[in-house]
Amino acid sequence: MAQQHLDPTDPTAEVVTGDALAAYLRARATEFLRALRLHRETGGTTAAGAEESVDAARLLRRSARRISGSLHTFRPLLDPDWSEEMRPELAWLSGTLGLEHAYEARLERLLLALHRLSGATALPAQAVDVVAADRRAAGAALVGGGAARAKPGVGEAPSGSSGPAQATPAAERGNLTVGAAKAGALLERQLTLARTRAHSTALQALGSSRFHAVADRVAVLASEVPLTALAHTTDLHPLAAAAEERLTAAVTALPLVTAGLPYNAEALVHGLSPDPSPHPQDGPWHQVRLLLRLHRYAREVLHGGNAQVDVRLLAAGRALNRHRDASEAAAAAAQAARTPRIAPATAYALGVLHADQRHEVEAARFAFQQAWQKETVEAV
Known part of the structure; x- marks a missing residue:
């Protein structure tokens, strides 16, 4: 492919x-x-x-x-x-x-x-x-x-x-x-x-x-950029390409096959764990979001004010932002559910809310998978 x-x-x-x-x-x-x-x-x-x-x-x-x-x-x-x-x-x-x-x-x-x-x-x-x-x-x-x-x-x-x-x-x-x-x-x-x-x-x-x-x-x-002596004759494309390669490698390491399913039961099992530590599957996705941002900025540098909007990158970025928001919201709901001496009905509502946001996380991963794989399908 x-x-x-x-x-x-x-x-x-x-x-x-x-x-x-x-x-x-x-x-x-x-x-x-x-x-x-x-x-x-x-x-x-x-x-x-x-x-x-x-x-x-x-x-x-x-x-x-x-x-x-x-x-x-x-x-x-x-x-x-x-x-x-x-x-x-x-x-x-x-x-x-x-x-x-x-x-x-x-x-x-x-x-x-x-x-x-x-x-x-x-x-x-x-x-x-x-x-x-x-x-x-x-x-x-x-x-x-x-x-x-x-x-x-x-x-x-x-x-x-x-x-x-x-x-x-x-x-x-x-x-x-x-x-x-x-x-x-x-x-x-x-x-x-x-x-x-x-x-x-x-x-x-x-x-x-x-x-x-x-x-x-x-x-x-704003008036003086501390460039090295060789910067004025050095091409920026290799450095920008390295940023893209880091992004591609990080995406390749993601479980996109699992994210290709709209429901990831394995991830929800981990998400509903009482362990207060961050969700073990979220870290790599957050890293991809940061690398995607660096790649976009590198494109802006190369093209200046004439950079065309890459619809694929835009859709992927939105999906990763949604992933981050849902992940952090789920963590907030779980933290609230650990409040001492809350009523059982309150804890139940917070548990349902936490599960709902973890479903949103999976939906965002699915959306990212669809956006990212679109170019590969078109290039077959």
Whole structure:
């Protein structure tokens, strides 16, 4: 079965030297500084300002990831000391700024799943509205220096409230419906607390000397890229091809035959284990997601602003993002189920929720397998 080559390994491709890498890094550094300025200038007193602040933080993470990824892929063409010092700092910044959004999205995903599983006839508007309001408040606080905080009592829904799920006459949903409201409230308490802590950590990070040092280095990068002496005449295609080969090797090691089935009972057996450690099958898939991102960034460097959208890579990336979200949501449900002295109905609802998210993990793996194998089938 012949494997079609992507652009980085095309022997007829035009030579692209380190000058293109320098231009790409300068452009990403400029985006970083522009996002930082927008983040500082955006007023947090209006909802529109809060939304702009969230967008600015997202752009900061986006540019930081691309700079860090390019430093990793093309590190032989860059000053080694500078590159090795810069990469972990950018990874720290991107990870710190992304935690709050990750907890928020995880809570919304779990509440909507509880609604779907419990058979409610209406969306859990109250819970989702609380999440949206927290998003706006968090954005305002991040701009205004932390004046706004999460609403007190979020997630502490009284046992008599409607919660994320309503009662249903179906007998088979009885136990789930009884525990769904309290399970939702427990998840809200735990994940809102985690999100609030992540918000405070992000505030501290943005005001720290460590962040200012990163911003200063990015400002220098916007005008001066520390390339090696040979970078100006070195072709970037071999380094980009190496990034693609690492991705291909990692995908080859995945159990794609098993992922080709819409239901992977073996994975669910491991997923329902009481072992609190990370799921043993998830790690390689997360690694493929990171390698796919590096491959995409390498393509951006080679093509500059003229890179065509690769539908196959886009679909594969979306499937892997869905895989990560479902995996982390399942872990959050399992962690909540280990809370001491919770009611049996609550534990039951959380167990069903955990199994549902592990099914989502398997569905995402199946979607990735379908997207990734499409090119191979077309190349036969």
